[in-house]
Amino acid sequence: MTFKEDFLQLVWKYQYFEKAKLRTAAGDELKIIQVGFHNQSEGPDFRDSVVVIDNVILHGHVEVHRLASEWKQHAHGGNPAYNSVVLHVVWEDDQEVLRNDGTAMPTLELKGLIFLDIWRNYExxxxxxxxxxxxxxxKDAPEIVRFSALEKALVERLQEKSNLILEILRSTTDDWEETAYRWLFTCFGFKANSQAMGELASLVPYRILQKHRDQLPVLEAILLGQAGLLPEDSEEPYVQHLIREYDFYRRKYNWDMPMKRQHWTFMGVRPSNFPTVRIAQLAAILSNAPNLLQSVMQDSHDLPSFKKLLKVKPSDYWQYHYSFGKPSERPSNSGVSSTALELLVINYVIPLWFAYGRYFEEPDWQERCFDLLQEISAENNHIIRRFQSHGWPAENGFDTQGMIGLFKNYCQPKKCLQCKIAQVLIKSESK
Structure with a gap:
């Protein structure tokens, strides 16, 4: 059977092997006093372990490998971080390992010692x-274990998203207002146009749009023009006005290189999610919010307040159009839908809060993220339905975001042994 090193780490961590009359590969009597703390970063796999070898108590670290020869392959011998290793735990002792002083490294070979039930459950x-x-x-995993795994996966997911925000922050030389604005545009692109939306925001600084906040047509003209989505001419008076406005501000701000239409995805996108519609909605949001960062970080604190911030009607033209020159018979755009609003709170607000808390080292923001997620309805997608079909219902956004994190970072790549649920299932089934 093939297995990875993390399986042996699990075996050592929970001592899933016969420990009676243990001996090292050299034949010395071995007793395990303290397994050590599992190290998830660089350095030995388990820190602060205590073992007794040939009646000598040793305090130090434990390194785990499939083969003893991997010690040399990984160049541990030349790394000072491994000088305090007191025991090398391996599946097969295929090569003698020497310390820097030339003495043999004590080695425990696990081949033939691992409990059979553990093998079966893992396989x-x-x-x-x-x-x-x-x-x-x-469905049989203890609820507290599932919650713990869910929370861990959720925090990791928020860390991943907040890393993107902190990258934007660095590119803006720590300008949180500009960062909040660019992240809003990125999220408003949803899957199809997030990259293009982020590029548009970087072309039009937030401070310029703030100057024209009380002029919604100007905001639309600037954004749609820089997006490369304004037509060259039109028979519609409002569109003609937008073209003239953009031409004026393009010259005023020396904008020479707008985006091109091919940057944007229309094919396969629902009309309500067309980039023209989303940009018009963004213009309305920016026109309605005196200061975006303050609105997100201070003025809004729960789901209703964020819905009020984000659900604003665009200009009259966009209430009857999905794209230029093609009016619809009925009102087509009354603002962001309820489902999209909750997704925006999940993908825009909560990661921004989390990143802000990380940057300023204020952990209370994490708790605020958790509280807000619990106000949001459970998402309904193929990942959530998989968990639910196996007896794990989702009650709110906290649950569903955690499930998505679990699936993408653990289930899909089959990193089962790094997941608390799998660890407990293997342990409980082996009894």
Whole structure:
């Protein structure tokens, strides 16, 4: 059976092997006093371990490998971080390992010692045909374990998203107002046009739009013009006005290189999500919010207040159009839909709060993120339905965002042994 190093780490962590009359590869008597703390960063796999070898108590670290020869392959011998390793735990002792002083590294070979049930449970999990490898026992996992795994996956997901925000912050030389504005545009592009929206925001500084906040047509003209979505001419008076306005401000601000229409995705996108519609909605939001950062970080604190901030009607033209020159018979755009609003709170507001808390080292923002997520309805997508079909219902946005994090970072790449649910299932099934 093939296995990865993390399986052996799990075996050592929970001591899933016969420990009676343990001996090192050199034949010395071995007793394990303290397993150590699992190290998830660089350095030995387990820190602050305590073992007794040949009646000598040793305090130090434990390194785990499939093969003893991997010590040399990974160049641990020349790394000072590994000088305090007191035990090398391996599946197979295929090569003697020497310390820097020339003495042999004490080695424990696990081949033939691991509990058979652990092997079976691990193999069953990896070979399970479901995209959720632990689906067979998911509903039986203790609720506290599922919550712990969910919370961990959620925090990791928020860290990933907040990393993107902090990258924008660095590019704006720590300008939080500009960062909040650019992140809003990125999120408003949803999947199809997020990159193009982010590029548009970088072409039009927030401070310029603030100058014209009380002139909605000017905001539309600037944004749609820089997006490369304004037609060259039109028979519609309002569009003619936008063209003239953009031409004036393009000259005023020396904008020579607007985006091109091919930067944007229309094909396969619902009309309500066309970039023209989303840009018109963004213009309305910016016109309605005196200061975007203050509105997000101070003035709004719960789901109703964010819905009020983000659900504003665009100009009259865009209430009857999805694109230029093609009017609809009925009102087509009354603002962002309820579903899209909640997605924006999930993808825009909460990561921004989380990033802000990380940057200023204010952990209360994380709790605020959790509280706001619990106000949001549970999402309904193929990932959530998979968990629900195996007996794990989702009640709110906290649950669904955690499930998405679990699926993408653990289930899909089959990093089962790094997930608390799988660890507990293997442990409980082996009893």
């Amino acid at each position: 069953r999990m990896l070979d399970y045909k479901s995209v959720l490898p632990c689906a067979h026992g998911l």
